[in-house]
Amino acid sequence: MYQPPLFRETRLDVLHALIRNHPLGLLICNGSEGPVANPLPFLLDADIGPNGRLRAHLARANPQWQLLAETPDMPVLVVFQGEDAYVTPSWYETKRETGKVVPTWNYATVQVRGMARVIDDKDWLAGQIAALTASQEAGRTEPWQVSDAPDAYIAAQLKGIIGLEIDITAIDGKWKVSQNRPVGDRIGVAEGIEAEQKPAGGMAQLVRQYGGLAGE
Secondary structure, three states, rough: OOOHHEEEEEOOOHHHHHHOOOOOEEEEEOOOOOOEEEEEEEEEEEOOOOOOOEEEEOOOOOOOOHHHOOOOOOOOEEEEEEEEEEEOOOOOOHHHOOOOOOOOOEEEEEEEEEEEEOOOOOOHHHHHHHHHHHHHHOOOOOOOOHHHOOHHHHHHHHHOEEEEEEEEEEEEOOOOOOOOOOOOOOOOHHHHHHHHOOOOHHHHHHHHHHHOOOOO
């Protein structure tokens, strides 16, 4: 990933937080006919290894897992996309001063690399599904649990999936959130996003945080 130093984010807790807040990652590997990619919801075990471990499952009918099983030393890439927003030059103070501005796009993203292990174990899969469900249902007033469904139905569903674990060997973050603009432009971007883009909180907050505008 292209990472100008100003946009590089290296704090592991910040990178992990983006993964937890945006757990749908794009799993990418190489196949005989070119790149193969599938979006999967991931769980992060942050305390395993120096960078953490990702866990996921995919449909047994999905051929990507067979590709990974046949080539156990194949590196994989998982991309997690966080907040993003179009930035119009109309928000820049510089537009009014010189007119020398162009549109851009702000975003926060994390890329993870590692080796994927295919796991075909019903107990592991049951634990994975229960943990993933709990992570997404936690904020609901009446959270749904796997045990709410009939045991036979869940057992049949588990037969249709396969598990993956990825020990993270490298993790890179890029927060392109207007840090390269003058202070007046940063203020304009944050205020413009808050005024015109709904929901706006995430990116506007990042622009203020990374642009040193917490008190603005």
